[in-house]
Amino acid sequence: MLSRVASNLYWMGRYIERVEHLTRYNKEIYFSSLDAPIIGANDSKFVLESILYMNGIFDIADMSEKEVLFKIGFDRDNPEAIISLVTKARENARGARNTISTDLWEAINRFYHFVNNYSPETYTSSGLYEFSQKILEEISIVKGKIMGSLLHDEAWAIIMMGINVERVIQVIRIINSKLNDIYKIESAGHEVTNMSFEWSNLLRCTESFDMNRNYYRAIPNRERVLEFLVLNDQCPRSINHSLQGISTYMKKIIGKKEANSSSIDFKISKLSAYFKYLSYDEFQDNVYELLNSTQNKIMEISAEIEKKYFSQ
Amino acid sequence: MNEKEKGILDTYELGDNLFDEVFADGLIPKTHYREIIKKFNHLSLPDFERIYKEVKDSFLNQGITFAVYSKDNKADERIFPFDLFPRIIPDEEWQHIETGVIQRNRAINLFLHDIYHDKKILNDKIVPADLIFSSKNYLKEMIGFSPKGGIYTHVSGTDLIKHSDGKYYVLEDNLRCPSGVSYVLSNRLALKKSLYDIFNKLSARAVYDYPEHLLEVLKSVSPNKTDNPVAVVLTPGVYNSAYYEHSFLAQTMGIHLVEGRDLFVEKDFVYKKTIYGPIKVDVIYRRIDDEFIDPLCFRKDSMLGVPGLMGAYLAGNITLANAPGTGVADDKAVYHYMPEIIKYYLNEEPILNNVETFHCENVSDRNYVLENVDKLVVKPVDESGGYGISIGNRLTKDEIEQVKLQIKADPRRYIAQPILSLSVHATFIEKNKEFEPRHIDLRTFSLMGQKEQFVLKGGLTRVALQKGNLIVNSSQGGGSKDTWVLNK
Numbered sequence: 001m002l003s004r005v006a007s008n009l010y011w012m013g014r015y016i017e018r019v020e021h022l023t024r025y026n027k028e029i030y031f032s033s034l035d036a037p038i039i040g041a042n043d044s045k046f047v048l049e050s051i052l053y054m055n056g057i058f059d060i061a062d063m064s065e066k067e068v069l070f071k072i073g074f075d076r077d078n079p080e081a082i083i084s085l086v087t088k089a090r091e092n093a094r095g096a097r098n099t100i101s102t103d104l105w106e107a108i109n110r111f112y113h114f115v116n117n118y119s120p121e122t123y124t125s126s127g128l129y130e131f132s133q134k135i136l137e138e139i140s141i142v143k144g145k146i147m148g149s150l151l152h153d154e155a156w157a158i159i160m161m162g163i164n165v166e167r168v169i170q171v172i173r174i175i176n177s178k179l180n181d182i183y184k185i186e187s188a189g190h191e192v193t194n195m196s197f198e199w200s201n202l203l204r205c206t207e208s209f210d211m212n213r214n215y216y217r218a219i220p221n222r223e224r225v226l227e228f229l230v231l232n233d234q235c236p237r238s239i240n241h242s243l244q245g246i247s248t249y250m251k252k253i254i255g256k257k258e259a260n261s262s263s264i265d266f267k268i269s270k271l272s273a274y275f276k277y278l279s280y281d282e283f284q285d286n287v288y289e290l291l292n293s294t295q296n297k298i299m300e301i302s303a304e305i306e307k308k309y310f311s312q
Numbered sequence: 313m314n315e316k317e318k319g320i321l322d323t324y325e326l327g328d329n330l331f332d333e334v335f336a337d338g339l340i341p342k343t344h345y346r347e348i349i350k351k352f353n354h355l356s357l358p359d360f361e362r363i364y365k366e367v368k369d370s371f372l373n374q375g376i377t378f379a380v381y382s383k384d385n386k387a388d389e390r391i392f393p394f395d396l397f398p399r400i401i402p403d404e405e406w407q408h409i410e411t412g413v414i415q416r417n418r419a420i421n422l423f424l425h426d427i428y429h430d431k432k433i434l435n436d437k438i439v440p441a442d443l444i445f446s447s448k449n450y451l452k453e454m455i456g457f458s459p460k461g462g463i464y465t466h467v468s469g470t471d472l473i474k475h476s477d478g479k480y481y482v483l484e485d486n487l488r489c490p491s492g493v494s495y496v497l498s499n500r501l502a503l504k505k506s507l508y509d510i511f512n513k514l515s516a517r518a519v520y521d522y523p524e525h526l527l528e529v530l531k532s533v534s535p536n537k538t539d540n541p542v543a544v545v546l547t548p549g550v551y552n553s554a555y556y557e558h559s560f561l562a563q564t565m566g567i568h569l570v571e572g573r574d575l576f577v578e579k580d581f582v583y584k585k586t587i588y589g590p591i592k593v594d595v596i597y598r599r600i601d602d603e604f605i606d607p608l609c610f611r612k613d614s615m616l617g618v619p620g621l622m623g624a625y626l627a628g629n630i631t632l633a634n635a636p637g638t639g640v641a642d643d644k645a646v647y648h649y650m651p652e653i654i655k656y657y658l659n660e661e662p663i664l665n666n667v668e669t670f671h672c673e674n675v676s677d678r679n680y681v682l683e684n685v686d687k688l689v690v691k692p693v694d695e696s697g698g699y700g701i702s703i704g705n706r707l708t709k710d711e712i713e714q715v716k717l718q719i720k721a722d723p724r725r726y727i728a729q730p731i732l733s734l735s736v737h738a739t740f741i742e743k744n745k746e747f748e749p750r751h752i753d754l755r756t757f758s759l760m761g762q763k764e765q766f767v768l769k770g771g772l773t774r775v776a777l778q779k780g781n782l783i784v785n786s787s788q789g790g791g792s793k794d795t796w797v798l799n800k
Contacts, residue, residue: 310587
């Protein structure tokens with residue numbers, strides 16, 4: 001496979017995954033806030049700040065709700081806006097057009113046209129739910145085509161690698177963002193009677209609410225949510241699960257295991273092994289440190305993959 | 313259908329003094345169109361419009377589009393208009409076209425070899441030497457070099473029209489990177505999906521095999537004797553208007569689609585960069601113009617090409633399809649000499665007619681043209697895509713004077729031809745919700761390899777969607793039709 005096409009596939013996977021998480025986050029946070037039982041969490045500024053925080057924008061200034069929604073949805077000058085990400089996902093798919101299947105290409109292209117033709121005015125006034133829901137459905141179709149219409153060879157492994165690298169990063173960001181929200185509620189001194197609401201929200205933002213309930217058969221709390229999203233090896237959204245995936249796909253790409261301790265494969269295996277044998281007790285007091293160092297490590301690994309496979 | 317209801321073609325009106333492909337006088341369908349007209353007349357207008365919309369959506373979803381950029385940087389993508397009423401060519405007409413196109417291509421290849429080697433045709437004064445040497449498409453780098461198998465034009469496109477006398481004329485040869493073949497295949501697929509019923513009684517010759525033949529042709533001209541030479545398609549990239557076609561061809565041939573940056577040259581060999589290291593390439597089907605293929609040899613500012621590619625080519629280590637320097641033969645001024653060129657090399661009479669051409673460099677021709685601008689089509693020799701063409705009977709007095717000044721300023725740059733009346737074909741006009749006659753032409757696609765010559769059965773019928781317009785190019789608002797060659 002051409003190095004450039006490998007890069008196209010990897011970034012296509014990353015952008016698709018990123019759109020999915022940002023879209024779901026915006027939708028869940030916005031709609032759950034409407035009848036939030038917690039004082040502070042139903043404040044629209046609080047919600048908009050949370051949405052912008054996920055988008056990497058930390059200063060809300062005096063933006064109105066419409067302006068915030070436009071910025072994260074349709075502002076082409078914002079590289080993390082939905083429209084920008086979908087455009088980039090599609091451009092990368094186009095660059096790899098003859099490596100991916102026609103079914104996959106058409107799914108991505110149709111997805112792009114849906115977003116590109118959607119009226120920003122409708123989106124910022126009344127279409128947030130419908131738009132988000134449709135995006136998530138289109139992404140399910142795209143992912144279905146990735147699983148079902150491609151040979152599971154190294155090209156496929158590169159797309160899956162991109163998806164899983166991005167998933168680790170986004171899940172970490174979502175946890176961080178929600179921890180930040182919870183910290184703000186607690187430090188504002190409000191009496192919190194029902195924090196399970198926020199923990200449930202965090203699960204919904206990662207599409208893990210039902211999985212979590214089925215696993216614990218108990219109301220979500222800090223321990224049950226963090227343990228689940230960081231360590232659970234059956235939840236496809238957990239960091240542990242995604243890291244194991246990255247390790248598997250890397251092996252598929254290199255073909256055989258590299259013994260060299262400085263190889264990318266070795267670094268990935270080391271990181272995923274760490275999570276495999278980690279327990280909640282070990283990280284409950286330093287969640288931020290764990291999340292941030294993991295995010296840095298995965299970004300370093302991503303940079304190395306790009307250098308080794310995509311640029312020469 | 314109720315007997316009293318009108319069929320969607322019943323409102324059709326013949327144009328004045330035009331050769332209609334579908335209907336004879338009195339609106340009687342020609343034999344080879346009878347069945348299809350029956351089928352079309354069974355459709356109601358709403359049915360037809362629904363099918364038409366589905367087809368347009370399907371083209372959009374497939375990405376068979378070109379982009380128009382607006383001010384806010386939003387890319388507005390449009391599909392190339394596609395008309396659902398196919399153009400039908402009876403078998404005997406097709407045989408004539410096919411043998412004519414093959415004859416033309418054989419002569420063109422011998423001509424190219426000659427002008428880059430012994431120059432006999434110039435020494436014998438059949439074609440003026442000045443005409444060749446003054447062409448910017450004559451590449452001195454190619455002098456004395458023989459491409460593998462003596463083949464210069466592996467892929468060529470021949471544009472034909474049918475005049476009001478009912479005969480086919482060659483309008484021009486496209487010997488560089490002719491495009492449009494992907495539309496032939498996509499149009500067929502779209503028509504099969506949307507109006508499958510019309511295929512039941514009529515059998516059109518298949519077109520799907522073009523990529524297979526193209527791959528065979530490319531492999532047959534590999535400089536290496538290996539069983540499985542490595543061929544690639546070279547594209548300028550995703551922003552090129554023909555990118556869809558490039559990716560389509562690479563995908564259907566099952567070979568890599570590369571950009572210039574995916575290739576590099578080392579010690580006169582060409583390699584592609586892959587995730588497992590460099591792999592040597594044997595044949596490049598390049599969809600990049602000569603002047604951009606190698607910044608070391610041609611345009612230094614080209615970001616699309618591969619530095620050192622011409623060196624590798626001239627060392628005989630890679631085959632480029634088409635060969636560099638073929639543009640000299642599709643120059644509109646050289647076109648004028650094509651009948652003589654065919655006679656000179658093949659000792660045969662040309663099968664396909666050439667349009668009578670006046671060459672402004674020649675004094676007597678020029679004088680005739682200057683006196684008759686209003687009756688002629690004047691074309692610059694070095695433009696494509698329908699640009700710079702003046703059609704005499706459409707010009708105002710001032711415009712005629714302008715054209716005369718242009719010709720006098722640079723006679724070598726202009727040729728003139730009688731105003732031909734392109735045949736018309738029933739075409740659905742969306743805004744009028746009915747079928748109307750529109751001018752059409754035909755681009756055939758032919759392949760030449762070491763083992764075979766192949767002509768795609770049918771080709772691309774282009775249709776000028778504006779009423780009365782003779783220019784069918786997509787860049788000028790043209791659309792296309794599926795083209796059927798009927799089985800015997």
